[in-house]
Amino acid sequence: MASARENDIPIPGSPSPVPPTLEEPTAPRRPLPPKPDQDGPEVRTPTGAATDLPGGTVAQQGAYLTTAQGARLPDTDHSLKAGPRGPVLLQDHHLREKITHFDHERIPERVVHARGAAAHGEFVANGAAASVTKAAFLQAGARTRTFVRFSTVLGSRGSLDTARDTRGFATKFYTHEGVYDLVGNNIPVFFIQDAIKFPDIIHAGKPHPDREIPQAQSAHDTFWDFVSLHTEAQAHAMWNMSDRALPRSYRMMQGFGVHTFRLENEAGETVLAKIHWRPRLGTHSLTWEEAQLAGGKDPDFHRRDLADAIESGALPEWDLALQVFPDTPEETFEGIDLLDPTKFVPEELAPLQVVGTMTLTSNPSNFFAETEQVAFHPGHLVPGIDVTNDPLLQGRLFSYLDTQISRLGGPNFAQIPINRPHADVNDMLRDGMHQTAVHRGVAPYHPNSLDGGCPFLAGADLGGFVEVPAAVAESVKERTKPASFDDHFSQATLFYRSLTPIEQRHVIEAYSFELGKCYEQAIKERQLAALANIDEDLCAQVAEALGLPAPAPTVDIADVEPSPALRQVGETWPVSGRVVGILADESADSAELIAVRKALHAAGTVPLLIAPHGGMLHGQPVQRSAQTAASIELDALLALGPSKDPRTLRMLDELFRHGKVIAAAPAASPMLEDADIDLAAPGIATGDAAEAVTQLLDLLGAHRVWQRMELLPV
Numbered sequence: 001m002a003s004a005r006e007n008d009i010p011i012p013g014s015p016s017p018v019p020p021t022l023e024e025p026t027a028p029r030r031p032l033p034p035k036p037d038q039d040g041p042e043v044r045t046p047t048g049a050a051t052d053l054p055g056g057t058v059a060q061q062g063a064y065l066t067t068a069q070g071a072r073l074p075d076t077d078h079s080l081k082a083g084p085r086g087p088v089l090l091q092d093h094h095l096r097e098k099i100t101h102f103d104h105e106r107i108p109e110r111v112v113h114a115r116g117a118a119a120h121g122e123f124v125a126n127g128a129a130a131s132v133t134k135a136a137f138l139q140a141g142a143r144t145r146t147f148v149r150f151s152t153v154l155g156s157r158g159s160l161d162t163a164r165d166t167r168g169f170a171t172k173f174y175t176h177e178g179v180y181d182l183v184g185n186n187i188p189v190f191f192i193q194d195a196i197k198f199p200d201i202i203h204a205g206k207p208h209p210d211r212e213i214p215q216a217q218s219a220h221d222t223f224w225d226f227v228s229l230h231t232e233a234q235a236h237a238m239w240n241m242s243d244r245a246l247p248r249s250y251r252m253m254q255g256f257g258v259h260t261f262r263l264e265n266e267a268g269e270t271v272l273a274k275i276h277w278r279p280r281l282g283t284h285s286l287t288w289e290e291a292q293l294a295g296g297k298d299p300d301f302h303r304r305d306l307a308d309a310i311e312s313g314a315l316p317e318w319d320l321a322l323q324v325f326p327d328t329p330e331e332t333f334e335g336i337d338l339l340d341p342t343k344f345v346p347e348e349l350a351p352l353q354v355v356g357t358m359t360l361t362s363n364p365s366n367f368f369a370e371t372e373q374v375a376f377h378p379g380h381l382v383p384g385i386d387v388t389n390d391p392l393l394q395g396r397l398f399s400y401l402d403t404q405i406s407r408l409g410g411p412n413f414a415q416i417p418i419n420r421p422h423a424d425v426n427d428m429l430r431d432g433m434h435q436t437a438v439h440r441g442v443a444p445y446h447p448n449s450l451d452g453g454c455p456f457l458a459g460a461d462l463g464g465f466v467e468v469p470a471a472v473a474e475s476v477k478e479r480t481k482p483a484s485f486d487d488h489f490s491q492a493t494l495f496y497r498s499l500t501p502i503e504q505r506h507v508i509e510a511y512s513f514e515l516g517k518c519y520e521q522a523i524k525e526r527q528l529a530a531l532a533n534i535d536e537d538l539c540a541q542v543a544e545a546l547g548l549p550a551p552a553p554t555v556d557i558a559d560v561e562p563s564p565a566l567r568q569v570g571e572t573w574p575v576s577g578r579v580v581g582i583l584a585d586e587s588a589d590s591a592e593l594i595a596v597r598k599a600l601h602a603a604g605t606v607p608l609l610i611a612p613h614g615g616m617l618h619g620q621p622v623q624r625s626a627q628t629a630a631s632i633e634l635d636a637l638l639a640l641g642p643s644k645d646p647r648t649l650r651m652l653d654e655l656f657r658h659g660k661v662i663a664a665a666p667a668a669s670p671m672l673e674d675a676d677i678d679l680a681a682p683g684i685a686t687g688d689a690a691e692a693v694t695q696l697l698d699l700l701g702a703h704r705v706w707q708r709m710e711l712l713p714v
């Protein structure tokens, strides 16, 4: 190519216009294949044969960098310029493709539940549900792949995990009868009774529209303005002020379908049912201080915990359980309106019947492709499970399909690998943005003769989804609700009075904190008036913290029978996956160090060695140094050696105040004294290292040392 530089004004000392030399590509290496259990679901043609759609399961092919069109590239670090110091040329198609694609890398985040973490799993049914539902994935021995996404509700995609908030618990079952989505929360009641109010509650909970603060919090005026004016939200708000809104881990959270569903068995008989997930590890929470510390020290606390536990082999498990009610025309049970989503049914009145177990087995390979693009919808149903007329559920049936169209860019989101059914798909939906299927035939309409009448219709006998012919009462068209939806306080009272004293104390502290962050006096007073109708003592204590008078109730406070099943305190649970810090320094006995580590592993816990420095200690890899260790990530601490590091002493103080088990070998006792820790306090295990480990594991089963927390000042 002729040089255009012959007539250039020479600039002394300027380098000659030699094109940059291209570096050799590094030795070709095949991309890692996806792990077998992380493959996207198979794609199937109408006849059922698996197809090999490009880009289906493996995004990268070959060892060389290419353009999106497959042309190999020699350089991706320098744009094409008119000489090394010249302007960039418009003809640089690789630059334009790379930057243009980057410019469009983000999709709109979910309008709610934007922040989440997910994992792949498997569900195995035990057959107990067969008498009430014909759903194939609930029949004895059926194994079904699942994908579960946990989330907070209010915060945006980059917000902290440990906000005080409801958590989403959405499960996609890839059944051979089509996808079934159970799109639930970790709290069994909801803020509103009618979907038409969803934008209102969410606008109230989201950051204020003028300054966009506070992020991922309910401790602000608009939230409490809405909740205090709109008393049907009081029951859910009560759960949010309890420890349930601060899960210790996604692995230790219950899940609830919230609504009542209608199940149908092979004989066509129906029941009403509520659907629960029960974690095998128990339901556990953070303290409010831990949640706040985690928000700063590790905003990815829950995301990391889930991924690390799965990676370490501590696979989380949940039992799926049903509460079953007779399908009566009133749709009530023991006086509770089953169509009112602000109500739950205590387990003591309708025991949980376990119908199967889910194990999360692997982490996603790519966050965007799987966790971000997964699209749940309560209308993704399979034969045997149908909806009821719960007005909240009815609105959701519209919303979830609609939202994916803007979030995922069009109506073909079911073709995204993570959303593809593991069942034959033969719809008559055609074209549209991001269409990746190559449809055959000429007659995507019904009836047709040109494609031989294909695809055919399937009645219930051929596995078709036939809506349960539930009776619809004759009525008039009106914007109203049943009178039974008018009780807004009794279940908040039931929940509060079922808790243990320490859990109640947390609720009082939470209301005091949240209302204390509101500026408007009228909002605080109105919320106190609502609390007065729930429990007078609760109201009085919150009023005292706010420095306001406690109002008198305006309704008769419900006389409730407490539900002990709601308590998180008082039982013991498996310690599998719990994180135990081992604090040691060079003075530690290396054989002892190895022995305690082994013992903790053998018990199923995850030991973390904390030393004054990183690297190795006595041949053992150090996971945390005095600088990087944080009390929030430990469920218990085993101190083998002393430390004078102020950061370690602060960590000990936090562990003590948060009711964590602390075990100390003799060499560590002086350090505990330096940290002002009373060795005689509950949950302080002493003795030689082996004895300390035994005691620690024993105490850890209760999740926290509750007796110590009860003794500590607020």
Ligand code: HDE
Residues within 6 Å of the ligand: 110, 111, 112, 113, 116, 149, 150, 151, 167, 168, 169, 170, 183, 184, 185, 190, 194, 195, 196, 198, 256, 257, 258, 259, 341, 374, 375, 376, 392, 393, 395, 396, 399, 400, 401, 403, 404
């Ligand atoms: Fe949702 N909800 N929701 N919701 N919801 C969404 O759908 C909506 C409700 C829940 O991990 C959105 O794909 C309305 C109850 C979870 O991807 C949106 C109403 C329960 C997730 C939506 C409700 C939930 C969502 C936003 C009132 C518990 C996250 C993005 C009628 C039973 C799913 C999306 C995931 C997500 C609408 C109420 C749970 C906008 C209109 C009740 C777990 O469609």
